[in-house]
Amino acid sequence: MDAIVLGGGLMGAASAFFLARRGIRVTLIERNRVGTGATIASFGNIRRSGRYLPQLPLASRSLQLWGQAANLLGRDVEFRATGHLRFAFTEKAVNEMRTFAKAAKPWGLDLEELEPRDFKTRFPGLGSTAVAASFSPQDGSGNPRLIAPAFADAARRLGATIVEEAGVGAITKKAAGFEVTTSKSRHAAQVLLNAAGAWGARIAEQFGESVPIVAKGPQLGVTEPLSHRISPVVGVWGHDYGGGYLRQVERGNIVFGGGAERTDVSLETGYAKADPARLPRQLLSLLPILPALANLTVIRTxxxxxxxxxxxxxxxxxxxxxxxxxxxxxxxxxxxxLGPGVGDVMAEMIATGKTDTPLDDFRVERFSGRQGSDWRSHTQNGAVG
Ligand SMILES: Cc1cc2nc3c(=O)[nH]c(=O)nc-3n(C[C@H](O)[C@H](O)[C@H](O)COP(=O)(O)OP(=O)(O)OC[C@H]3O[C@@H](n4cnc5c(N)ncnc54)[C@H](O)[C@@H]3O)c2cc1C
Structure with missing residues (x-):
């Protein structure tokens, strides 16, 4: 079997790797450089707390792969299982935290609940006015600059072809499969995987599948370094103070996000710009989590x-x-x-026509009004090979 993957973000690069590992001949086509879309901009949070519950099996599958990434990819992508700490500052947020923790348990996610005296001892300097917190010790963070190129390079070593800086022109479907013409070359394969990120709905539309999607830009920033003391990734429950989050990288800088509206982005340019006018509100929303932020300079947004x-x-x-x-x-x-898990599960679906990881809620036809075929039987009937 052969496959073309359109889009070299984390999803496309991970899919190319796992497809190649299954012996499928893969061509990954990226119109810019691998990993330079949403992926490189990411905060790097590897968190399961607060996720849509039926997504937890996929998230847990992905977490396992993050843990194996250095071995799988032959390179440190800076995955660190430092834990995910999430504060509740109000009773409403405490209720949300407890409701989620109870509901998540049968899905395999165990959250520790911490009282103020626990988190003040274990994580000094954080959330001093919070009334409770949850801690998920297996979660953590990874480096958004490293992960997609690492997957693409590892896929290349397994025989995949990686085509970069190649604008995609026509995509045609013939009896034998798909033909994709780029500014550099022409490719044909039985399978086409659309991993085009915010532009994915445009590809789907070409095949009569409508997905309502808007492009937005979450705003992040980083401060000058602080002596290292914050190990977990830190967030809040219930959108207390606007739902801010932060982590300290190993060199000491505090990377932060949340607490500000996402900006609108045009898909024509894909250029997402941080808005300086939103920064003060964003920083104010983060002070209850980390009061020390008041004395730090933001060096980049x-x-x-x-x-x-x-x-x-x-x-x-x-x-x-x-x-x-x-x-x-x-x-x-x-x-x-989710990235490594998405790559693994898409490769599994393409290669075998099935997966035990529940994905029903993510079917493309949920927006089309078309009678959704059961995707498992659809895959078995429709997939190549
Ligand atoms: C600021 C920010 C912070 C985030 N923080 C987190 C976080 O902490 N934790 C978390 O879990 N998630 C986070 N996310 C989300 C996460 O980064 C994305 O969900 C993920 O990276 C999406 O990967 P992708 O491969 O689908 O998309 P992308 O990385 O955008 O890759 C899609 C690629 O497709 C290419 N492409 C598009 N059309 C075509 C075409 N026709 N032909 C060829 N190539 C094409 C694009 O150039 C792009 O490189 C964040 C996102 C942003 C923007």
Whole structure:
């Protein structure tokens, strides 16, 4: 079997790697450089707390792969299981935390609940006015600059062809499969995986599949270094203080996000710009988590073009119109954690026509009004090989 993967973000690069590992001949086509879309802009949070519950099996599969990434990819991608600490500052947030923790347990996620005296001892200087916190020790962070190129390089070593800086022109479907013409070359394969991020709906549309998606830019920033003392990634429950989050990188800088509206992004340029006018509100929202921020200088802000689907869930499924076509796009601001799992599960679906990881809620046809075929039977009927 052979496959073309369109889009060299984390999803496309991880899919190319896992497809190649299954012996499938893969060509990954990226119109810019691998990993320079939403992926490189990411905060790097590898968190399961607060996720849509039916997504937890995929998130846990992905977490396992993050843990194996250095071995799988032959390179340190700076995955660190430092834990995810999440504060609740109000009773409402405490209730949300407890409701989530109880509901997540049967899905395999165990959250520790911490009282103020626990977190003040274990994590001094953080959340001093919070009334409770949760801690998920296996979660953590990874380096958004390293992960997609690491997957693409490892895929190349397994025989995949990586085509960069190649604008995609025509995509045609013939009886034998797909033909993709780029500014550099022409490629043909039985399978086409649409991993085009915020642009994924444009590809889907070409095959009669409509997905409501808007492009937005979450705003992040980084401070000058502080002597190192914060180990976990830190966030809040219930959007207390605007839902800010932060982590300290090993060199000491505090990277932060949340607490500010996402900016609008045009898909024509894909250019997502941080808005300086939103920075003061963002920093104010983070002070209850880390009061020491008041004395630090912000040295850079940035944003990235991410696709937000109408119902806040990604699209991950075979096409409902076109045998051999698969989609994995629209990760709504939380795809970094899922990336390795998405690559693995898409490769599994393409190669075997099935997976035990539940993905039903992410089917592309949920927006089309088309009677959604059961994707498992669709895959078995429609997938190539
Ligand atoms: C600022 C920010 C912070 C974030 N923080 C987190 C976080 O902490 N934790 C988390 O889990 N998630 C986070 N996310 C979300 C996460 O980064 C994304 O969900 C994930 O990186 C999406 O990967 P992707 O491969 O789908 O998209 P992208 O990385 O955008 O890759 C898609 C690629 O497709 C290419 N492309 C598009 N059209 C075509 C075409 N026709 N032909 C060829 N190539 C094409 C693009 O050039 C792009 O490189 C964040 C996102 C942003 C923007």
């Amino acid at each position: 940035w944003s990235g073009c991410e696709g937000y689907v109408g119902d806040g869930l990604p699209v991950m499924s075979p096409s409902a119109t076109t045998p051999g076509l698969f989609h994995a796009f629209g990760f709504c601001g939380h795809g970094f954690q």
